[in-house]
Amino acid sequence: MSRITTTAAIASLALLMALPTGASTPGHLDGFVPAAARADGRFGSVWTTDLWIYQQGASVIHLWFNREDRDNLQVESVVVPLDEPVTVLYDVVGGLFGTEGVGSIHYLADGPVLVTSRTWTSADPAGTYGQTIPGIPVTDAAAPDGGQAGALRMFVDQRDGRRTNLGVANVSDVAATVAVEIFTADGAPAPGGSSFTLELAPYGMTQLNGVLHRLGPGERDGLIVRVGVTSAEGAVVAYTSTVDNATNDASYQQGFRFGY
Amino acid sequence: MKIKIATVLFASTLLTGLALAQGGGMMGPGGSGGAMGGAGMLTVADDGSLLVTEMSAMMGGPGSPGMGDDRAIVNIAPDGSERWRATFSDGWPMRPVTDGDLVVLALREDWWGGWDGSGDGGWHHGGGHGGGGGGGGTGPYANAVTLVGLDLATGSELWRTVVEGGMVSLPQFAPDGSRMYLTVRDFESEGTGLGGGPMHQGDAPGVFQLMSTTLVALGRDGTALWSFDLGTGGPGGGGGGP
Numbered sequence: 001m002s003r004i005t006t007t008a009a010i011a012s013l014a015l016l017m018a019l020p021t022g023a024s025t026p027g028h029l030d031g032f033v034p035a036a037a038r039a040d041g042r043f044g045s046v047w048t049t050d051l052w053i054y055q056q057g058a059s060v061i062h063l064w065f066n067r068e069d070r071d072n073l074q075v076e077s078v079v080v081p082l083d084e085p086v087t088v089l090y091d092v093v094g095g096l097f098g099t100e101g102v103g104s105i106h107y108l109a110d111g112p113v114l115v116t117s118r119t120w121t122s123a124d125p126a127g128t129y130g131q132t133i134p135g136i137p138v139t140d141a142a143a144p145d146g147g148q149a150g151a152l153r154m155f156v157d158q159r160d161g162r163r164t165n166l167g168v169a170n171v172s173d174v175a176a177t178v179a180v181e182i183f184t185a186d187g188a189p190a191p192g193g194s195s196f197t198l199e200l201a202p203y204g205m206t207q208l209n210g211v212l213h214r215l216g217p218g219e220r221d222g223l224i225v226r227v228g229v230t231s232a233e234g235a236v237v238a239y240t241s242t243v244d245n246a247t248n249d250a251s252y253q254q255g256f257r258f259g260y
Numbered sequence: 261m262k263i264k265i266a267t268v269l270f271a272s273t274l275l276t277g278l279a280l281a282q283g284g285g286m287m288g289p290g291g292s293g294g295a296m297g298g299a300g301m302l303t304v305a306d307d308g309s310l311l312v313t314e315m316s317a318m319m320g321g322p323g324s325p326g327m328g329d330d331r332a333i334v335n336i337a338p339d340g341s342e343r344w345r346a347t348f349s350d351g352w353p354m355r356p357v358t359d360g361d362l363v364v365l366a367l368r369e370d371w372w373g374g375w376d377g378s379g380d381g382g383w384h385h386g387g388g389h390g391g392g393g394g395g396g397g398t399g400p401y402a403n404a405v406t407l408v409g410l411d412l413a414t415g416s417e418l419w420r421t422v423v424e425g426g427m428v429s430l431p432q433f434a435p436d437g438s439r440m441y442l443t444v445r446d447f448e449s450e451g452t453g454l455g456g457g458p459m460h461q462g463d464a465p466g467v468f469q470l471m472s473t474t475l476v477a478l479g480r481d482g483t484a485l486w487s488f489d490l491g492t493g494g495p496g497g498g499g500g501g502p
Contacts, residue, residue, distance in 0.1 A: 030467040060454060062458070062459060062464065073460070073461055073462035074460050074461070074462060075460065076460055076461075077460075077461065077464070078458065079457065079458055106461060108454065108464055108467075109454075110454045202462065203462075
C-alpha cells in the first residue's frame, strides 16, 4: 500500500483551506478524536472514553490509538466492521485497543462516517461527569502557511478551582512544530509563559495539564489560546478541557479556524 | 448507456460534503445531498415555467401515517397551473437543470434510502440498492447516479445515462447548449484503499487516495463525450454511447 507523500498531504490541506468548509463536520472518511483515555486523572478522577461511530455508506473503519508523547507512525490499526448504522465501543481504549493511557484516536473509513465520543469520570457519590469530544475531519486541522486565520483558537477563563488542559494532536505522518500563544481578552499577550512551542512526533499527541498555570496566579476572563503550525509540514487539531477541581466536571472545546 | 468512471487516486478535496463553488454541491452520500435534493427544489426554465421536485415520502418522516412514495418533477406554468408531472419509481429526482427545451436531472435510487423502511438505515447498505439507478454497482453504498433527460414541453423522457460514482455535481451546460458537464466523485469502494486487515498508520492511504474526482462531458442527448480524471490528468475511464 502506498504511503501518502507529505507534499501531497500538505497540498491537499492547503487546497481544502481555500474551500468554504465552514466549521461543520459532515460525514467524512478520515478524522481524529483528539483525546481519549483510560487513565487516572487529578483529584480522584478516572477517565474512560466511549466511542460512537455513525456510518452512511462505510462498511469498515480502521482505528489507531495514538498514545501521547510518542511517535505513532508504526502503530497498527484495529479494524472494526460497521455492520449497523451505529457502532458503539464502550471503554474504547481498554476494550478495543487493550491498553491504558491518554492519546488521540485516528479513524479512517471506506465511506462517510461521523464519530463522537464521551470521556467521563465517576461522580461522587454516584453518576458520572463527562465531556463530549467529537471526531474532527482532518480537513479542519491547522496546517502550515495558514496564517493567523488558519491557526486554531480556543477561549478559556482562568479560575481558581479549575484546571485547563490543552491538547494538540498531529494528524500528519511527519513531525510538526507548533506554536502556542495565550492572549488576554483584549488581544495582548498574556503574562508569564504565555508563548511556547511544542514538538509533535508523527501522529503524536500531547496534553498539557494545567496549561494556564504558566501565566501565574490570578483569575482572567476570556483568554485566547492560539495554536498554529510553524514547521513547513504537519497539521494539527487542538482542544482545551477545563475541569472543575471539586467535582471533576469537565467541559471540552474544540480549536477552530477563524478562516479557511 | 453506462459511463465507467475509473477510481484512481486524486489529491482532491477531502470528503467533507463541501459545496462546490458552482452548482451548489454534490449529490450523494457524504455530500450536501440536502442542498440538492428534497421536496421543493426549484428551477426556472427558459420558457418561464417552473420545475419543482416533489417527494411526498419526505414529508412525514419514518413511519408517519400516509407516507407516500411520490417522487416526481412537476412543471408549473407561470400562471401557477400544472403543465406536467414526471414520476419516477426507480429513484429520487434531484434538482433539475434546463437549457432550452431540455431538462436534465439526476436520479438517485438511494437518496433518503433509510426512510423506505421503519428505521434509519442511512444510505442503502450492503449492495442491496442495485447499484443506484440500474448502474449495477456492488459497493457498500450507492455508487451510481442516473441522469435523465426530459422534454421541457411535455415531460416525456428522452434519454438516460448512468454515471458511476458516489456523488455527482449539478450539470452545467456549455454556452451553446450542445453539451453539458458534471463532476463525479467516487469513493474507493473496490478494495484498493482499505484492506481487510490491520495496517500501520504510516502506511494508511490518504483520503484523497480513497476517492477520485472526474470531469465528465455529455452530449445534449446524454451521450458520453469524454471524461477527465482530475487526479491523473488523463481519461477517466472512457465513455461509450447511450
